[in-house]
Amino acid sequence: MGIIALVFVLAMAIGIPIAFVLGASSLYYFVFLGNIPLSMIGQKMFSGIDNYVLLAIPFFILAGELMNRSKITDALISFSNILVGRIPGALAQINIVASVFFAGITGSGVADTAALGSILIPAMEKEGYTPAYAAAVTVASSVIGPIIPPSVVMVIYSMATGESVGALFAAGYVPGLSIALVLMILAYYYAIKQKHPRRVEKIPMKQVILTLRESIIGLLCPVILIAGIFSGMFTPTEAAVVACLYAIIAGKYLLKTMKWKDVFESFRGAAVASAITLMVIAMANLFGQVLTLERIPSLVADVMLGITRNRFVFLMLVNLFLLFMGMIMDPGASVLILAPILLPIAISLGIQPLHFALVMIVNLNIGLITPPVGTCLYAAAPIAKLSIEKISKAVLPFVGVELIALMLLTYIPELTLFVPRLLGYIY
Template identity: 70%
Template structure:
């Protein structure tokens, strides 16, 4: 087992993509340690992806891509300006609010950075904001995307642990808004300190009505998605397919910004993005067999319970572990590898599984913006035209704000459980 750990860490350090790190580690075990029949590899790779819920992933990615290509970002930005444009640090506040709205469409942090960053970073720079600050708040607010439903990573977590997707979606609302609120407070602080501009004049009522009307096309997508799931009319997979259909109708007929060529390109790009996630899931399914054969979940539980049997201390240790894992490993891979180990211990200590799920997911999503493997940093750097190092330095105060939100979510379970309880997912 020690040799397996060295193979895993070594492959990770030399820069092999995480899917192949997991797969090579499992293959090493099958060949040299476990003496497992090789035909089991194909079976486990297939069974790792043989789950109807996973069909939601390519559909959610496609829906987000179609919405991006339909240029709905402009209407969302104008609507956000109407809501928070007079608060100090107006465009930074708009950035966060847009991420909250956009979270209900894409469910992916990188899509948030790509769509909003291309609009808001140049706008903020034109208004006098420092480029690194504009990039930092754009990247920091992208964490909200995978927390507020719909969320691709929640679908992966559901597949891994058996937790209800609807319950996970319901549990994500308050944590996502909490992260957004902490970012808005931090933006307000910087606005006062550095005298960032804001809108001082009132928007005429007629103009406000036009802005709201134009934004309805974009805002209806999350309403249809989330409403359909919570009402029981759609499964998450069906809701994702409906979102794709709505995005096509809206882009082609309502906004008239989407062509047939655009749709084909979106389908091709979404297929590539989906294949990356599904490859990680397949490889992780193979590695989970290794963990089962080595009784790793039981061994880890015994080790952790020897250290502490206090659930609050356990949550602190888990947060430290996940923050580290988020810095070096892709989010989906961390969920698939760690959730089966950590969740049973949490349940044994009296932690609600839905509460633990959101603690884990919020924590790992912060990894999207932490170096050295923060994919949202890499997405923002070419848009802003500055180095990752500059963005990493500027984003540190916002990461601290998000860690404060994470602590609230960790130690105030009702922030997670209140909406699922209201909707009847839990008692």
């Protein structure tokens, strides 16, 4: 495994996409080190994506594409302005609140950064915010996207561990809102310290009603989706399809902001994004087979339990490890490789599986805004016209408060388990 680790690190260092890093490392093992028929490579890759639950991923991505092209983003920003526009640092607060609403549509941090950032980063700069601060607020709040359902990473976690998608979705609300709250507190602090502007004039009632009407059309999408899943009316995959149909109807016939050309472009964009995600899943499944053949899960378990059998210390070690992994690897790939290894250890120490799932998911998603692999940083850089280094420096205080929220979620399990318990997923 030392050779495999070397191949893995070298491939990552020269900037090869994570799917091909996993594939190259696995291929090296099977060809030169393993006594396994090469026909297993194709079989393991296909079996990794031959899962009904994973059908939800392309449809969730498509729903996000359709909602974005139907200008729902503009309505959500206007709605957020009504809610928090008079708080100091108004545009920063709007950015964070809009991310909460947008999370219920896309389930993707990068989509959040691209859609909201393209509107709010220039708007914040125009209002006198520095480009680095505007980009930092945008990327920091984009972490909320994959935590508040629907979430692509949660679907992948469900496939990797067998945990209920509905239970994971239910557990995501409080962590997501907790991160939004700490970000808003920090934005308020900066607004007072740096005298950031806020809206002082009242919005005419006619405009409020119009904004509410348009935003409700967008917000109904996640409501229908989540209500359907929690009520048992349809599965997560069926819910994703319903979300797509609703997005087309809303954009084409209710808001009348989308043409058939936009629908077809959404299908094309979703196909590309889905192909990338499913390629990562296929390669991660192949790499997982290498780890299994080399008995890495049992080795990691022995090492972890050799260090400590205290679940609080174990959670701290896992936090540090996952934060590091989030810095160098895509969250989806990390979940597929690490969840089957770490979850049995957590269960053996008496940690509730659903609680551990959210600790892991929040940890890895913070990696979306930390270099060198932080994909949200790369999405924000061209919008803000800044280097990755400048945005990374500006986002550090926001990462700090997100880590505070992570610690609270880690050591107060009921923050995560309250909603699933309320809905009957756990007792």
